[in-house]
Amino acid sequence: MAGQKKLLRALAGEKQDVPPIWMMRQAGRYLPEYRATRAEAGDFLSLCYNPELAAEVTLQPIRRYGFDAAILFADILLIPQALGADLWFVTGEGPRLSTITTESDFAKLGPACDIHETLNPIYETVRILSRELPAETPLIGFAGAPWTVATYMIAGRGTPDQGPAHALREENTALFEALLARITEATIDYLSKQIEAGAEVVKIFDSWAGSLKGEAFQKYALEPCRQITAALKERHPGIPVIGFPREAGGKYAGFAKATGIDCVALDNSVDPAWAAAHVQADGCVQGNLASRHMVTGGQDLVDETRRIVEAFKNGPHIFNLGHGITPDANPDNVQLMIDTVRGG
Numbered sequence: 001m002a003g004q005k006k007l008l009r010a011l012a013g014e015k016q017d018v019p020p021i022w023m024m025r026q027a028g029r030y031l032p033e034y035r036a037t038r039a040e041a042g043d044f045l046s047l048c049y050n051p052e053l054a055a056e057v058t059l060q061p062i063r064r065y066g067f068d069a070a071i072l073f074a075d076i077l078l079i080p081q082a083l084g085a086d087l088w089f090v091t092g093e094g095p096r097l098s099t100i101t102t103e104s105d106f107a108k109l110g111p112a113c114d115i116h117e118t119l120n121p122i123y124e125t126v127r128i129l130s131r132e133l134p135a136e137t138p139l140i141g142f143a144g145a146p147w148t149v150a151t152y153m154i155a156g157r158g159t160p161d162q163g164p165a166h167a168l169r170e171e172n173t174a175l176f177e178a179l180l181a182r183i184t185e186a187t188i189d190y191l192s193k194q195i196e197a198g199a200e201v202v203k204i205f206d207s208w209a210g211s212l213k214g215e216a217f218q219k220y221a222l223e224p225c226r227q228i229t230a231a232l233k234e235r236h237p238g239i240p241v242i243g244f245p246r247e248a249g250g251k252y253a254g255f256a257k258a259t260g261i262d263c264v265a266l267d268n269s270v271d272p273a274w275a276a277a278h279v280q281a282d283g284c285v286q287g288n289l290a291s292r293h294m295v296t297g298g299q300d301l302v303d304e305t306r307r308i309v310e311a312f313k314n315g316p317h318i319f320n321l322g323h324g325i326t327p328d329a330n331p332d333n334v335q336l337m338i339d340t341v342r343g344g
């Protein structure tokens with residue numbers, strides 16, 4: 001069923017001599033061809049909603065590097081926008097959204113079933129990519145996890161400690177949980193449409209999972225991921241799901257079993273030998289190389305890449321970074337990483 005695609009074979013639990021490789025944010029500002037297409041689109045959001053150009057930037061890193069997977073070009077904050085939040089990007093600073101802190105803010109959001117009107121161009125991007133990607137290159141669809149998306153919707157921007165979201169969670173738990181439930185429902189529908197349009201794998205990005213401790217992690221990171229995964233696998237039997245509870249630390253262990261996901265994406269704070277013993281024991285793992293190596297390069301990059309490949313060589317493994325590549329990265333260092341993984 002997994003066919004010959006290396007990524008799908010790893011997700012199905014197969015150990016390979018050379019792991020498949022792709023990179024978080026592989027379509028991005030470190031590539032001159034991305035910057036040119038983004039300029040043609042006008043701005044980042046216009047690029048996300050332009051199916052031809054979004055497909056073009058998705059394909060750019062595949063053409064340049066021959067990665068073993070493509071990831072849909074879009075953003076986790078399109079869901080809040082499709083639910084009715086205002087969204088814009090401030091150059092050099094990041095995203096801004098209208099905030100949700102009261103029942104009346106929440107009441108202004110639309111129902112989950114209304115998101116597709118806004119998100120239809122994204123499904124069109126997926127359809128174009130299904131036609132244009134090389135036969136051996138699967139397409140990964142994605143969405144943000146409800147907690148991470150909620151942190152942006154509550155604060156109206158990225159925050160270092162997710163303070164406003166934690167405050168709402170403690171002070172108005174009912175409103176916080178209603179918001180999470182709405183995002184969860186929308187995310188299931190959104191990912192389901194991506195799969196219908198041709199995505200062969202989906203990934204759930206919980207970039208701020210690490211700030212949820214103890215029972216809160218179980219309720220607001222693990223449980224929504226379990227719900228989304230169960231609903232998708234019921235609608236689309238066999239669809240592989242990658243989960244990324246970033247900075248989950250010791251809670252990476254057991255996460256795949258508890259949620260039903262097929263692969264756990266690791267950030268660069270976990271020791272690969274520990275993760276091989278405690279996370280990969282349950283199935284496929286992905287990630288772990290610190291993104292800064294794409295800036296600094298050299299022998300350190302080669303040594304770290306080899307250390308990770310070696311640590312995970314006895315089980316299913318997808319080579320990737322521990323977080324997205326940054327705009328100051330050198331494209332030559334990406335090639336060096338790929339050559340090291342493939343050439344030893």
Ligand SMILES: Cc1c2[nH]c(c1CCC(=O)O)Cc1[nH]c(c(CCC(=O)O)c1C)Cc1[nH]c(c(CCC(=O)O)c1C)Cc1[nH]c(c(C)c1CCC(=O)O)C2
Binds near residue numbers: 023026072
């Ligand atoms: C938290 C989060 C966001 N977006 C995303 C996350 C989760 C993963 C993570 O933790 O990095 C996920 C994301 N964002 C983007 C993708 C596309 C696919 C890929 O190549 O990985 C994916 C999977 C494109 C993007 N999303 C964004 C860019 C840069 C936009 C530009 O061209 O100016 C890209 C290529 C913008 C974005 N989008 C977001 C922020 C905070 C920012 C601004 C920060 C920055 O400028 O890098 C929200």
